[in-house]
Amino acid sequence: MELLKTSLHGDHLALKAKMAPFAGFDMPIQYTSVKDEVLAVRNNVGIFDVSHMGEFFVTGPDAIKFVDHLITNDFQNAEMLKAVYSPLCRENGTIIDDLIAYKLNDKKVLICVNASNIQKDWNWISSKTQGFNIELTNRSDDYSLIAVQGPKTEEILKKLEVLDSTEFPYYSIKEAAFNGENIILARTGYTGEDGFEIFSSHAMARTLWIKLQALGAVPCGLAARDVLRLEVCYPLYGHELTDDVTPLDTGLGWTVKLTKENFISKETLTNYKAKYQLVKLSLDKGIPREGYSVLNGDKEVIGKVTSGTMSVINNKGIALALVEKAKISADKKYYIDIRNQQYEAIVHTKAFVTGGHK
Amino acid sequence: MANVPSNLKYTKEHEWAKLEGDILTVGITDFAQSSLGDVVFVELPAVGKELKNGQAFGVVESIKSVSDLYSPVDGVVVESNADLPNSPETCNQSPYDNAWMIKIKLKNPADFNTLLSADEYNSFLASL
Incomplete structure (x- = not known):
């Protein structure tokens, strides 16, 4: 099947990005260096083409x-x-x-x-509409999406006059006019830093992409995006989150509001006892990778690394791992098996990196 | 374009090799380091380890990927670059000099002749 292209595909090629298939799209993985791109987002401002999202x-x-x-x-x-x-x-x-x-x-x-x-x-959402007076539309092909992330995001978007001086809290959204076109601005992201996601027409996305770079925003690829989200312990579908686990198994208990009147899955989740636990592990030596076995203090395999990388900020191997709750040993020790050698991991209760979002 | 010095030999696994007497020095090529991106971890074998041609002898990792290193010949490791695991970024900065990885005492000197010349490696790169 031929890969889909976002509206910025030509711009990525012009920047000589390393491209690879992702979710059916030919997407930029990195432009210059994953490290430099991660640092741009933590310290300054980076831009991501995430138009593939729905x-x-x-x-x-x-x-x-x-x-x-x-x-x-x-x-x-x-x-x-x-x-x-x-x-x-x-x-x-x-x-x-x-x-x-x-x-x-x-x-x-x-x-x-x-x-x-x-x-x-x-398919799922449209099968659940019965009894609700709503209309559901899939506009995934109509919108481009650029994520602008990093501590200098607000400054740069004000310079561009995408943002005005009115208050815009974290995790909120506004419809705005820019260059005579309606765009949607959301103060959200996937990096842990302050930032905005801009939903716009394809033509507007190209304009924004060029203008943001002219103001110093650094194009960042999906590799940097993955490191950034893992440093702040945001889960990723297909890794921490899958068809086989519930939110209570994988660190998302805080998103399940059992006091809500009713919602799909309420009945099951009300009585559910978690089988798994998502743990945050780091290593002094070695880099944990997805699929590596995780062992308990008795050296029994109890789960797998769901995402692992070298942290750019901590300069250490970091991982999220899904382990069987019942098999966690009393000493709460974890080992990660790397090429048949077991390395004792450090357990973290907080994210590896604290993002600067407001 | 990747830098391919003409005085070295190469493998299709993107390693370079240099023969001095019966000692072969091995590292990764400029193409390899550039494809990997920022190298953040290097694991090399201990001195005395016996290697077979094609056997994995170590690992080089970038932020997002893991690559095995393969021995280009049969032989014994006589020296391992002890500085490299402490400064893996050297692989990106100086792939053909400071980032040499191991020195192997050749078991069968004729093995050396099976390696690619710079011209052959260049053609191989062009075919990728």
Whole structure:
């Protein structure tokens, strides 16, 4: 099957990015160096083409009620213009995807989903509309999406006059006019830093991409994006989150609001006892990688690394690992097997890196 | 374009080799370091380790990837670059000099002749 191209594909080639297939798209993996790109986001500002991601709109009188019913987190009580992160679960509690739902107004919700799950999510969500007075549209092909991330994001977007001086809290959204066109600005991201995600037409995305670079924003690829999200312990679908686990197994208990009146999976999750636990591990020597075995203090295999990398900020190997809860040893020790050698891991209760988002 | 010094021999695994007497020095090529990106971890064998042609002898890792290193000949490791694991970025800065990896005492000197010349390696790179 031929790979899809985002509206910025030609710009990535012009920048001589290393390209690779991702979720059916030919995407930039890195432009110059993963390290430099990560540092640009932590210290300055980086831009990512994430146009491959999916955008669904729910409109109509029951829009908010419907989205609240779909997801495990509380959407009903979120303030207007707020964004809510949540898993999307089946009745049996397993995770279909994770998403951000944006409350644009009382009759309009934008849902942003993972590129690899667009069809799966669409099939699921559109099968659940009965009894709700809503209209559901898949606008994934109509929108480009640029993530602008890093401590200098606000400054650069004000210079560009994309942002004005009015207050714009973290995890909120606004529809705005820019160069005579309507765009959607969301103060969200996947790096742990302050930043915005800009939903726009394809032509506008190209304009923004060029203008942002002229103001010093550094193009960053999917490799840097993965390191950045892992440093702040954000889960990724297909790794920490899969069709086989519930949010309670994989560190997302905080997104399951069992006090909500009703939602898909409420019944199962109310009585669910987690089988797995997601642990944050680092190594003094060696780099944990996805699939490596994790052992307990008795050297029994109890799980696997779901994501692993070298942290650019800590200069250490870091990992998220899914382990069987019942097999965690009393000494709470973990070892990671790298090429048949077992390295004792350091257990972290907080993220490896603290992002600067507000 | 990748730098391919004409005085070295090469393998299709993107390693270079230099023969002095019956000692072969081995490292990774400029093409290899450039493809890997920022090298952040290097694991090399202990002195005395016996290697077979094609056997994995170590590992080089970038932030996002892991690559095995393969012995281009049969032989015994007589020296391992002890500085390299402490400064893996040297692989990116100086692949043909400071980032040499191991020295192997050749078991069968004729093995050396099976390696690629710079011209052959250049053609191989062009075919990728």
